Each structure stands twice: as C-alpha cells, then as structure tokens.
Amino acid sequence: MTHYRLIRRAALAGALALPILTTGCGLFSQPASESIDPPQNSTQNVSADVDNGQVTAVQGDQSQMTLYLRDRNGLLAPITVMSTLGQDEKPAQKALEMLVDGSSFASEIPDGFSAVLPKGTVVKQLDIIADQKQAVVDFSKEFGNYDAADERKIVEAVTYTLTSQPGITNVKLMMDGKELTSMPVDAMPIDEPLTRAVGINLEAADGVDYSTSAPVTIYFSALSPDNEPYYVPVTRLVNRSNNRAKTAIEQLISGPIGDLPLKAVMTPDVVVKNVTKAKDVVTVDLQDDSYQPGSQEPAEMLQAVVLSLTENTGLSKVQIKLNGKSDFVDTNNQSYSEPVTRLEHINAFKS
Incomplete structure (x- = not known):
C-alpha cells in the first residue's frame, strides 16, 4: 500500500511548525493513482x-x-x-x-x-x-x-x-x-x-494527530479590494479516513478556521451522505433540508464542491446530487442534471 511521503519541514500559516522528519512515508504525497492532473475539458463546464x-x-x-x-x-x-x-x-x-x-x-x-x-x-x-x-x-x-x-x-x-x-x-x-x-x-x-501534493496555504484542523493525519485541499472564498469574491485553496491536515473525498467536503462544510478573513461557502446544516468514484466521475450526495424543490442553490457553494472534489480525487467530472436528486440549477442557471467539469478559469476578474 502506498503511503504519504513525509514533508520533512513545513510551516503552517507562518507560525505552526510541522515535525521535521528525514525518512519514511508521510503527509503530503499521494498514491500514484490519485495524482492530480489538470482536469480536462468536456462538453459541459460549470x-x-x-x-x-x-x-x-x-x-x-x-x-x-x-x-x-x-x-x-x-x-x-x-x-x-x-x-x-x-x-x-x-x-x-x-x-x-x-x-x-x-x-x-x-x-x-x-x-x-x-x-x-x-x-x-x-x-x-x-x-x-x-x-x-x-x-x-x-x-x-x-x-x-x-x-x-x-x-x-x-x-x-x-x-x-x-x-x-x-x-x-x-x-x-x-x-x-x-x-x-x-x-x-x-x-x-x-x-x-x-x-500539488506539497499542499497550499497549510493549516491543521483542531485536535489533529500529526502521526495519523492526511491532507485535504478545499476552497473557501475571500473578497478583493473591489469587493469581488474569489476562491482561495487551503490544504488542511485532518485525521486520516477511508474516504478522503468525503472528508474534504465535510471540512468544506465545517468552514474556515483561525483568524484569516475567509468566508464559508456552505452552511453547517448541509450533510454529506456519501461520496463515490467510478471511472472519471466522482459523485457526491448532499442532504440540505432547507432546499426547496425548484429553487436555485448558491453557485458559489456548488462550484467550491466541484473544485474541492476534483482537487482531491484527480477525477475530471463531478455529479452532485441534492437530497437524492440531480434535477436542480444554481444561481447562475447552471444545470447539474449531468456531471460537470472543474471550473475553467478560476478568479478571472473583470477589467
């Protein structure tokens, strides 16, 4: 079984030091089958x-x-x-x-x-x-x-x-x-x-055990000086689980930690029922009791889910189910009835 290679020296948010290690396998590498290729184009973009x-x-x-x-x-x-x-x-x-x-x-x-x-x-x-x-x-x-x-x-x-x-x-x-x-x-x-297994904007979840931790990269949002929202990736160390993709979305729901001015993209009452992978598609089943059939789900939330899942699985397509169904649209009128690909040009500010 392929294990995570240890990054022997790292700084979390410029302050929290990870252990210095010189040998072995560890935190920030991935199995070769999960290496993150830039997602490819397909017929439908978010x-x-x-x-x-x-x-x-x-x-x-x-x-x-x-x-x-x-x-x-x-x-x-x-x-x-x-x-x-x-x-x-x-x-x-x-x-x-x-x-x-x-x-x-x-x-x-x-x-x-x-x-x-x-x-x-x-x-x-x-x-x-x-x-x-x-x-x-x-x-x-x-x-x-x-x-x-x-x-x-x-x-x-x-x-x-x-x-x-x-x-x-x-x-x-x-x-x-x-x-x-x-x-x-x-x-x-x-x-x-x-x-990309080196991680980006490293941080650690509360109470994480470094000896059994694993990284997940998730996307929150922030505001530019012109009050335009943009996505920020964060690699968070969490306790290892047997479903890394599901853990990533659970961390996305839990929201930002620390004092950085990042904004949560999901409300804490959303539940991840399951995340599964088949061929080039990762499927996430979300439960949102506040969702009313026929209404629009926030595009920012759904795009962050797609970014986070493609980043952590290396797969190119995401099927999102909401309360067991996929016949819904977001606030950009994007349909999610079929799998969607990773967003094409992230944080492209209007000039």
Missing part, C-alpha cells in the same frame, strides 16, 4: 470563471493563464490573467516570469495581489519533459534572495502555477545551473519532484 489548467488562446497572440499570487491576507490564490505571448514564447515560462516581484508584467496583476518570486529573478531555462509530464526550471541566483518565512509560499506558487499548465504534473527546480535538493534559504527539502 462556469466561465474557473480553472481546469488549460491555457486558452484568445484574440490573436493573447492567452489566459492561471497564476498563484499572494493576496492581501498573505494567502496564495489562483488568479486568471490575460497576457500576450511573444513569438515562440512558452506559456509556462511567461507564467513564471509574471510571478517575479517587480517584473515588467506587474501592471497585469490585479489590485490586491502580488507576485512571490524575489525581485530580479530570471527564468534562465524551462524544459518540459513530455513523457514524464515534468517541468524543469532553472532560475538565476536572485531566486535565493528571499526571507525564510516566504520559502514555502514560493515553492507552492511555482508548483501550482506550473501544474496549472496542460501536460505538467510535477516540477524540478534548479538555480544557476545546479539542481536544488533543498531550498536555498531555509533548506526546505525538494529532493523529489514537486507536485
């Missing part, structure tokens, strides 16, 4: 405002791409931006260049968000090894000029930004031509290829 890891070309040489940027609360959030690609320029390389603080692309980043890579960092080379779905990126020496407290955020932002690109599921980092086995400032181990 919304025009979400992310399935695709880079969609629009209007000539402009492309939409997803960047993981720091918000004003210090959390990383996926933000979809429009950017112009140069001739023969790789979208993945452009995305990394936009992650550099103070870059020439700063005007393309929405207000309230900031890039996390150190100023002056240059992407010297980016190779994509197609058969391994791997991106190997070589940064200039300026990549090592950051505060220790920012180390994990940098790893998370690079990993999640690159794995939002089609055909990339794992990342290797280099600096000035040399492969990194640990980060240059606080020595976070990165001796194995980085995947």
Whole structure:
C-alpha cells in the first residue's frame, strides 16, 4: 500500500511548525493513482470563471493563464490573467516570469495581489519533459534572495502555477545551473519532484494527530479590494479516513478556521451522505433540508464542491446530487442534471 511521503519541514500559516522528519512515508504525497492532473475539458463546464489548467488562446497572440499570487491576507490564490505571448514564447515560462516581484508584467496583476518570486529573478531555462509530464526550471541566483518565512509560499506558487499548465504534473527546480535538493534559504527539502501534493496555504484542523493525519485541499472564498469574491485553496491536515473525498467536503462544510478573513461557502446544516468514484466521475450526495424543490442553490457553494472534489480525487467530472436528486440549477442557471467539469478559469476578474 502506498503511503504519504513525509514533508520533512513545513510551516503552517507562518507560525505552526510541522515535525521535521528525514525518512519514511508521510503527509503530503499521494498514491500514484490519485495524482492530480489538470482536469480536462468536456462538453459541459460549470462556469466561465474557473480553472481546469488549460491555457486558452484568445484574440490573436493573447492567452489566459492561471497564476498563484499572494493576496492581501498573505494567502496564495489562483488568479486568471490575460497576457500576450511573444513569438515562440512558452506559456509556462511567461507564467513564471509574471510571478517575479517587480517584473515588467506587474501592471497585469490585479489590485490586491502580488507576485512571490524575489525581485530580479530570471527564468534562465524551462524544459518540459513530455513523457514524464515534468517541468524543469532553472532560475538565476536572485531566486535565493528571499526571507525564510516566504520559502514555502514560493515553492507552492511555482508548483501550482506550473501544474496549472496542460501536460505538467510535477516540477524540478534548479538555480544557476545546479539542481536544488533543498531550498536555498531555509533548506526546505525538494529532493523529489514537486507536485500539488506539497499542499497550499497549510493549516491543521483542531485536535489533529500529526502521526495519523492526511491532507485535504478545499476552497473557501475571500473578497478583493473591489469587493469581488474569489476562491482561495487551503490544504488542511485532518485525521486520516477511508474516504478522503468525503472528508474534504465535510471540512468544506465545517468552514474556515483561525483568524484569516475567509468566508464559508456552505452552511453547517448541509450533510454529506456519501461520496463515490467510478471511472472519471466522482459523485457526491448532499442532504440540505432547507432546499426547496425548484429553487436555485448558491453557485458559489456548488462550484467550491466541484473544485474541492476534483482537487482531491484527480477525477475530471463531478455529479452532485441534492437530497437524492440531480434535477436542480444554481444561481447562475447552471444545470447539474449531468456531471460537470472543474471550473475553467478560476478568479478571472473583470477589467
């Protein structure tokens, strides 16, 4: 049985330290069968405002791409931006260049968000090894000029930004031509290829036992400076269960923890009756006694369920049942009578 590989050094919310471990299997890796590929397109999408890891070309040489940027609360959030690609320029390389603080692309980043890579960092080379779905990126020496407290955020932002690109599921980092086995400032181990199993915006549920814990990544919402809502992913350590996807939705229902200004997307009276997987579809059966047949369910809630389930299972489609039925629509008039795919362009702010 494949176990979770231990992340040997990590910081929770900049304050809570996870144990430092040097060997064994542990918290933040996943079985190979559950690796998270960017979800693929299908005939039905939940919304025009979400992310399935695709880079969609629009209007000539402009492309939409997803960047993981720091918000004003210090959390990383996926933000979809429009950017112009140069001739023969790789979208993945452009995305990394936009992650550099103070870059020439700063005007393309929405207000309230900031890039996390150190100023002056240059992407010297980016190779994509197609058969391994791997991106190997070589940064200039300026990549090592950051505060220790920012180390994990940098790893998370690079990993999640690159794995939002089609055909990339794992990342290797280099600096000035040399492969990194640990980060240059606080020595976070990165001796194995980085995947989304590294987690993002780490936190721990109350009373969790680290020795038997497992991570689930769930999506809450926050407000931009212009009072526009956007989704924020949080990787929460919870006590291990035999149905990780069900646990993820239960944590989504339980809502945010701590003092961060995140907003719950579900009311606490919603119950998860079951979550099952078959082929490429994960089915969740929710019980909501307040739901009136014929009314609309909140789109924000249902989209967060889809994001959370695709993130934790790696499956591309979600069937949502509400009180045993699927003949309902959300407040965006999206029908859920058939399985839906992960939202295409998450957090695409209107300009």
